[in-house]
Amino acid sequence: MLGLRRVFVSRLLSRQLVRTFADAAPDVKDVLPPLLLTLRADLKKFMKAKEKEKLNVVKAILAEVTNAAMAQPPAPVKSDTDILKILNSMEKKHKIAIESFQTAARQDLVDKEQSQLEIVKQYASQVPILTTEELNKLIEETIPKLKEDKTPVNIGTIVRDVTAKAKEMGRPVLGSDIAAAAKIILAK
Incomplete structure:
Protein backbone atom coordinates (compact mmCIF):
# COMPACT_ATOMS: atom_id res chain seq x y z
CA MET A 1 0.00 0.00 0.00
CA LEU A 2 2.83 2.35 0.84
CA GLY A 3 4.51 1.74 -2.53
CA LEU A 4 1.30 2.53 -4.43
CA ARG A 5 0.86 5.75 -2.48
CA ARG A 6 4.45 6.76 -3.23
CA VAL A 7 3.93 6.20 -6.98
CA PHE A 8 0.68 8.19 -6.94
CA VAL A 9 2.28 11.10 -5.09
CA SER A 10 5.32 11.14 -7.37
CA ARG A 11 3.06 11.24 -10.45
CA LEU A 12 1.11 14.15 -9.03
CA LEU A 13 4.31 15.96 -8.20
CA SER A 14 5.79 15.38 -11.65
CA ARG A 15 2.61 16.67 -13.31
CA GLN A 16 2.75 19.81 -11.20
CA LEU A 17 6.40 20.36 -12.12
CA VAL A 18 5.62 19.95 -15.80
CA ARG A 19 2.80 22.47 -15.56
CA THR A 20 4.98 24.88 -13.61
CA SER A 125 24.07 11.47 -45.61
CA GLN A 126 21.96 14.32 -44.20
CA VAL A 127 24.60 15.03 -41.54
CA PRO A 128 27.20 17.45 -42.96
CA ILE A 129 30.58 16.06 -41.98
CA LEU A 130 34.11 17.11 -42.85
CA THR A 131 35.54 15.73 -46.06
CA THR A 132 38.76 13.75 -45.97
CA GLU A 133 40.72 16.67 -47.41
CA GLU A 134 39.33 19.12 -44.84
CA LEU A 135 40.03 16.65 -42.05
CA ASN A 136 43.64 16.10 -43.16
CA LYS A 137 44.14 19.87 -43.39
CA LEU A 138 42.81 20.37 -39.84
CA ILE A 139 45.08 17.63 -38.51
CA GLU A 140 48.11 19.05 -40.29
CA GLU A 141 47.34 22.49 -38.79
CA THR A 142 46.82 21.03 -35.32
CA ILE A 143 50.09 19.09 -35.04
CA PRO A 144 52.41 22.16 -35.26
CA LYS A 145 50.24 24.05 -32.76
CA LEU A 146 50.51 21.16 -30.31
CA LYS A 147 54.29 21.13 -30.73
CA GLU A 148 54.39 24.91 -30.15
CA ASP A 149 52.43 24.57 -26.93
CA LYS A 150 54.72 21.71 -25.88
CA THR A 151 51.69 19.43 -25.61
CA PRO A 152 52.37 15.77 -26.26
CA VAL A 153 51.47 14.95 -29.84
CA ASN A 154 49.44 11.77 -29.70
CA ILE A 155 46.20 10.54 -31.16
CA GLY A 156 44.13 11.58 -28.13
CA THR A 157 45.23 15.22 -28.15
CA ILE A 158 44.81 15.44 -31.91
CA VAL A 159 41.30 14.00 -31.71
CA ARG A 160 40.39 16.41 -28.92
CA ASP A 161 41.65 19.53 -30.72
CA VAL A 162 40.33 18.60 -34.17
CA THR A 163 36.91 17.72 -32.72
CA ALA A 164 36.76 21.14 -31.05
CA LYS A 165 37.74 22.92 -34.28
CA ALA A 166 35.22 20.92 -36.32
CA LYS A 167 32.50 21.74 -33.82
CA GLU A 168 33.34 25.45 -34.13
CA MET A 169 33.02 25.10 -37.90
CA GLY A 170 29.64 23.43 -37.48
CA ARG A 171 30.83 20.36 -39.38
CA PRO A 172 31.07 17.41 -36.99
CA VAL A 173 33.41 14.51 -37.52
CA LEU A 174 33.67 11.15 -35.80
CA GLY A 175 36.59 10.55 -33.46
CA SER A 176 37.35 7.25 -35.16
CA ASP A 177 37.77 9.04 -38.51
CA ILE A 178 40.10 11.60 -36.92
CA ALA A 179 42.16 8.86 -35.27
CA ALA A 180 42.52 6.90 -38.50
CA ALA A 181 43.59 9.99 -40.47
CA ALA A 182 45.95 11.12 -37.69
CA LYS A 183 47.71 7.73 -37.62
CA ILE A 184 48.37 8.00 -41.36
CA ILE A 185 49.67 11.56 -41.07
CA LEU A 186 51.86 10.80 -38.03
CA ALA A 187 53.34 7.76 -39.80
CA LYS A 188 54.70 9.98 -42.60
Whole structure:
Protein backbone atom coordinates (compact mmCIF):
# COMPACT_ATOMS: atom_id res chain seq x y z
CA MET A 1 0.00 0.00 0.00
CA LEU A 2 2.83 2.35 0.84
CA GLY A 3 4.51 1.74 -2.53
CA LEU A 4 1.30 2.53 -4.43
CA ARG A 5 0.86 5.75 -2.48
CA ARG A 6 4.45 6.76 -3.23
CA VAL A 7 3.93 6.20 -6.98
CA PHE A 8 0.68 8.19 -6.94
CA VAL A 9 2.28 11.10 -5.09
CA SER A 10 5.32 11.14 -7.37
CA ARG A 11 3.06 11.24 -10.45
CA LEU A 12 1.11 14.15 -9.03
CA LEU A 13 4.31 15.96 -8.20
CA SER A 14 5.79 15.38 -11.65
CA ARG A 15 2.61 16.67 -13.31
CA GLN A 16 2.75 19.81 -11.20
CA LEU A 17 6.40 20.36 -12.12
CA VAL A 18 5.62 19.95 -15.80
CA ARG A 19 2.80 22.47 -15.56
CA THR A 20 4.98 24.88 -13.61
CA PHE A 21 7.94 24.80 -15.94
CA ALA A 22 6.10 24.32 -19.24
CA ASP A 23 6.11 28.05 -19.98
CA ALA A 24 9.75 28.47 -18.98
CA ALA A 25 10.92 25.50 -21.07
CA PRO A 26 12.97 26.37 -24.14
CA ASP A 27 11.60 25.72 -27.58
CA VAL A 28 11.95 22.05 -28.51
CA LYS A 29 13.50 22.93 -31.87
CA ASP A 30 16.36 24.68 -30.04
CA VAL A 31 17.13 21.62 -27.91
CA LEU A 32 16.73 18.68 -30.31
CA PRO A 33 19.12 17.97 -33.18
CA PRO A 34 17.73 18.76 -36.65
CA LEU A 35 18.06 15.15 -37.84
CA LEU A 36 16.00 13.93 -34.90
CA LEU A 37 13.27 16.41 -35.80
CA THR A 38 13.43 15.16 -39.40
CA LEU A 39 13.12 11.56 -38.23
CA ARG A 40 10.06 12.37 -36.14
CA ALA A 41 8.43 14.25 -39.01
CA ASP A 42 9.19 11.37 -41.39
CA LEU A 43 7.69 8.94 -38.90
CA LYS A 44 4.36 10.76 -39.12
CA LYS A 45 4.65 11.11 -42.90
CA PHE A 46 5.33 7.39 -43.42
CA MET A 47 2.50 6.45 -41.06
CA LYS A 48 0.04 8.53 -43.06
CA ALA A 49 1.38 7.23 -46.39
CA LYS A 50 1.41 3.64 -45.03
CA GLU A 51 4.96 3.03 -46.25
CA LYS A 52 5.72 0.11 -43.95
CA GLU A 53 9.36 -0.50 -44.84
CA LYS A 54 10.46 3.11 -44.39
CA LEU A 55 8.30 3.37 -41.27
CA ASN A 56 9.99 0.32 -39.74
CA VAL A 57 13.46 1.72 -40.41
CA VAL A 58 12.59 5.11 -38.89
CA LYS A 59 11.07 3.38 -35.87
CA ALA A 60 14.25 1.33 -35.46
CA ILE A 61 16.42 4.46 -35.63
CA LEU A 62 14.26 6.26 -33.07
CA ALA A 63 14.35 3.16 -30.84
CA GLU A 64 18.16 3.16 -30.97
CA VAL A 65 18.16 6.86 -30.04
CA THR A 66 15.90 6.12 -27.08
CA ASN A 67 18.03 3.14 -26.06
CA ALA A 68 21.14 5.30 -26.10
CA ALA A 69 19.47 7.69 -23.67
CA MET A 70 18.60 4.84 -21.31
CA ALA A 71 21.90 2.96 -21.56
CA GLN A 72 24.26 2.60 -18.66
CA PRO A 73 25.87 5.12 -18.48
CA PRO A 74 23.22 7.27 -20.15
CA ALA A 75 24.30 8.87 -23.42
CA PRO A 76 21.40 11.03 -24.60
CA VAL A 77 21.49 12.30 -28.15
CA LYS A 78 22.55 15.96 -28.12
CA SER A 79 23.63 16.50 -31.71
CA ASP A 80 23.48 15.11 -35.21
CA THR A 81 26.91 13.59 -34.62
CA ASP A 82 25.44 11.34 -31.92
CA ILE A 83 22.73 10.23 -34.32
CA LEU A 84 25.37 9.66 -37.00
CA LYS A 85 27.20 7.29 -34.66
CA ILE A 86 23.96 5.35 -34.16
CA LEU A 87 23.33 5.27 -37.92
CA ASN A 88 26.88 4.03 -38.58
CA SER A 89 26.41 1.18 -36.09
CA MET A 90 23.09 0.33 -37.75
CA GLU A 91 24.83 0.25 -41.15
CA LYS A 92 27.36 -2.24 -39.79
CA LYS A 93 24.57 -4.43 -38.40
CA HIS A 94 22.74 -4.41 -41.73
CA LYS A 95 25.92 -5.32 -43.61
CA ILE A 96 26.56 -8.24 -41.25
CA ALA A 97 22.96 -9.40 -41.69
CA ILE A 98 23.29 -9.18 -45.47
CA GLU A 99 26.42 -11.34 -45.39
CA SER A 100 24.68 -13.88 -43.14
CA PHE A 101 21.64 -14.09 -45.39
CA GLN A 102 23.82 -14.44 -48.49
CA THR A 103 25.62 -17.44 -46.97
CA ALA A 104 22.22 -18.93 -46.09
CA ALA A 105 21.03 -18.32 -49.69
CA ARG A 106 18.04 -16.22 -48.56
CA GLN A 107 17.83 -13.65 -51.34
CA ASP A 108 14.46 -12.33 -50.11
CA LEU A 109 16.01 -11.33 -46.78
CA VAL A 110 19.12 -9.96 -48.51
CA ASP A 111 16.92 -7.66 -50.62
CA LYS A 112 15.00 -6.52 -47.55
CA GLU A 113 18.18 -5.73 -45.60
CA GLN A 114 19.71 -3.90 -48.56
CA SER A 115 16.67 -1.67 -48.95
CA GLN A 116 16.73 -0.91 -45.22
CA LEU A 117 20.45 -0.18 -45.46
CA GLU A 118 19.80 2.33 -48.25
CA ILE A 119 17.25 4.16 -46.08
CA VAL A 120 19.74 4.32 -43.17
CA LYS A 121 22.41 5.65 -45.55
CA GLN A 122 20.02 8.36 -46.76
CA TYR A 123 19.61 9.63 -43.22
CA ALA A 124 23.34 9.36 -42.53
CA SER A 125 24.07 11.47 -45.61
CA GLN A 126 21.96 14.32 -44.20
CA VAL A 127 24.60 15.03 -41.54
CA PRO A 128 27.20 17.45 -42.96
CA ILE A 129 30.58 16.06 -41.98
CA LEU A 130 34.11 17.11 -42.85
CA THR A 131 35.54 15.73 -46.06
CA THR A 132 38.76 13.75 -45.97
CA GLU A 133 40.72 16.67 -47.41
CA GLU A 134 39.33 19.12 -44.84
CA LEU A 135 40.03 16.65 -42.05
CA ASN A 136 43.64 16.10 -43.16
CA LYS A 137 44.14 19.87 -43.39
CA LEU A 138 42.81 20.37 -39.84
CA ILE A 139 45.08 17.63 -38.51
CA GLU A 140 48.11 19.05 -40.29
CA GLU A 141 47.34 22.49 -38.79
CA THR A 142 46.82 21.03 -35.32
CA ILE A 143 50.09 19.09 -35.04
CA PRO A 144 52.41 22.16 -35.26
CA LYS A 145 50.24 24.05 -32.76
CA LEU A 146 50.51 21.16 -30.31
CA LYS A 147 54.29 21.13 -30.73
CA GLU A 148 54.39 24.91 -30.15
CA ASP A 149 52.43 24.57 -26.93
CA LYS A 150 54.72 21.71 -25.88
CA THR A 151 51.69 19.43 -25.61
CA PRO A 152 52.37 15.77 -26.26
CA VAL A 153 51.47 14.95 -29.84
CA ASN A 154 49.44 11.77 -29.70
CA ILE A 155 46.20 10.54 -31.16
CA GLY A 156 44.13 11.58 -28.13
CA THR A 157 45.23 15.22 -28.15
CA ILE A 158 44.81 15.44 -31.91
CA VAL A 159 41.30 14.00 -31.71
CA ARG A 160 40.39 16.41 -28.92
CA ASP A 161 41.65 19.53 -30.72
CA VAL A 162 40.33 18.60 -34.17
CA THR A 163 36.91 17.72 -32.72
CA ALA A 164 36.76 21.14 -31.05
CA LYS A 165 37.74 22.92 -34.28
CA ALA A 166 35.22 20.92 -36.32
CA LYS A 167 32.50 21.74 -33.82
CA GLU A 168 33.34 25.45 -34.13
CA MET A 169 33.02 25.10 -37.90
CA GLY A 170 29.64 23.43 -37.48
CA ARG A 171 30.83 20.36 -39.38
CA PRO A 172 31.07 17.41 -36.99
CA VAL A 173 33.41 14.51 -37.52
CA LEU A 174 33.67 11.15 -35.80
CA GLY A 175 36.59 10.55 -33.46
CA SER A 176 37.35 7.25 -35.16
CA ASP A 177 37.77 9.04 -38.51
CA ILE A 178 40.10 11.60 -36.92
CA ALA A 179 42.16 8.86 -35.27
CA ALA A 180 42.52 6.90 -38.50
CA ALA A 181 43.59 9.99 -40.47
CA ALA A 182 45.95 11.12 -37.69
CA LYS A 183 47.71 7.73 -37.62
CA ILE A 184 48.37 8.00 -41.36
CA ILE A 185 49.67 11.56 -41.07
CA LEU A 186 51.86 10.80 -38.03
CA ALA A 187 53.34 7.76 -39.80
CA LYS A 188 54.70 9.98 -42.60
